[in-house]
Amino acid sequence: MSTQNEPTDLLGISPVIPVVVIDDADHAVPLARALVAGGISIIEVTLRTPVALQAIERIAAEVPDILIGAGTVTAPAHAAQAASAGARFLVTPGSTRSLLQSAEETGLPILPGAATASEALQLVEMGYSSLKFFPAEAAGGVGYLRSLAGPLPQLRFCPTGGISPDNAAGYLALPNVGCVGGSWLTPAKALATGDWKSVTTLATAAAALQR
Template structure:
């Protein structure tokens, strides 16, 4: 596996799993659609069991944990089999725990000062969150000049139409989003629909990279 979360795939589905029994068919649908990197957010009691199930049953998936905000969650996610970690923000305590984890990680930023602080600590790859609310592509373009060493995975408010605009930026390695895993499709267990949306997202990201 790559040491960089940003190089796993151009589009990373951000998944909320209310029922761990749905984790494996959901992951299989995403992988079949061309999206092998899957971020399971730690927003439900089922999240850790979902990560365990995907890691055990879907070998082609690179499953990670999102919404990681405490050192305890870092430990629990890695123990469950998470292959990468994503946080909406960071503190020195959380950053130290992610560094000790042994897996790639993306601490979250939304301001220039946070980016500079992470660069001071030797971190060059970050999550930009909430992307749309924090300034979107215009903000990231503004950062590329003074801080070209920083690379981002923007997440938050990104959809099918806006994803290519982010992926075309030189300081964006991938984007995260949930448009390919709508809550109603997950609740209905409509894995065919999710596979189709994943395929659409994978094709869209490939097109953006070819520009």
Template sequence: MTTIPRSGADVLDLAPVMPVVVVEDAEQAVPLARALVAGGLPGIEVTLRTPAALDAIERIAQEVPEAVVGAGTVVNGEQARSAAQAGARFLVSPGCTPALARALADTGLPALPGVATVSEAMALLELGLTELKFFPAEASGGAAFLKSLTGPLPQVRFCPTGGITPRNAPGYLSLSNVGCVGGSWLTPAALVAAGRWDEITELAREAAALKR
């Protein structure tokens, strides 16, 4: 069984890549999670973009103890609470408001609130948060932007997500302030729909081998 993360730092350190997963059918959640874990990626961010998402989180939490399942695309307090009740072990948001920051903290779960600017990162740093999501990464300046933050904000570490691919992931992972990257390329809709779990495991294995 994988150790339950106690902090955002623990989430960033699970693996070099965090699969960002959209689950359309909750029946696919367990085999999908097992395929990713088998490839060496225990941390799984299930985005709250579909009606099946909370059910998927609950099933993974109950049936795949080796996985560390989290909820992504958390945009309000109700979602944060529902995800925690479903069994999520961490929360990820695309951006963050003061109200959402309080709601994330109230769950007691590790969280990676999203930022896209220096000021947003500084605002969360004032709240004591030093592990953040950088989103949308490529559209917001990419690896060059994050590298520029190592001087003024050396205590902050990021999980860049948005436009990350196997080709550009190594550039992000080479940065001292990047703990992991979030990627959706690991679970192509066609492979999931066809139940081609072995191929997803292979994609996960390749991602887990990326250096950070």
């Protein structure tokens, strides 16, 4: 694996990477602009809806101040599709060799998912040192990541899954956590009603989290 795909800087951009599910492509640009207004300059749009690629395309074209990535990359074809839409990085919830090979072929930085020590070791063997820890809370949370820091001190994580304003600080205090991923910055109700002011307020609080 080429280290050009290693996202060593992604984890340092913001304390929180917003993980966003967009059901209406018209929400993409105002949502991204609301995050930027709150001091968040990175966003992960998950490939869970039919309009996700269109949303990525719009953000990439119209909101240059935010780094747009594609999340929930679960099939080899997703990588090329996301790259073509304008994604600047890729995030996978788990990792297989065929999936990562397709992602690496795009030349984009990749944040591969792992939930166990064995999965993390496999990714180390492939040259990765920055990983997504998913599903964070269900897989053992803060205690599990603290335990991994001993035998695997070279790894840094972005825990995602069950992260909230109530537990984010506990994760960010760990030496092997660079940032967290969370959906709380972009609540479904705010998106549905176009309440971008609330998104900006949540983003401002998230950007101020200490790590």
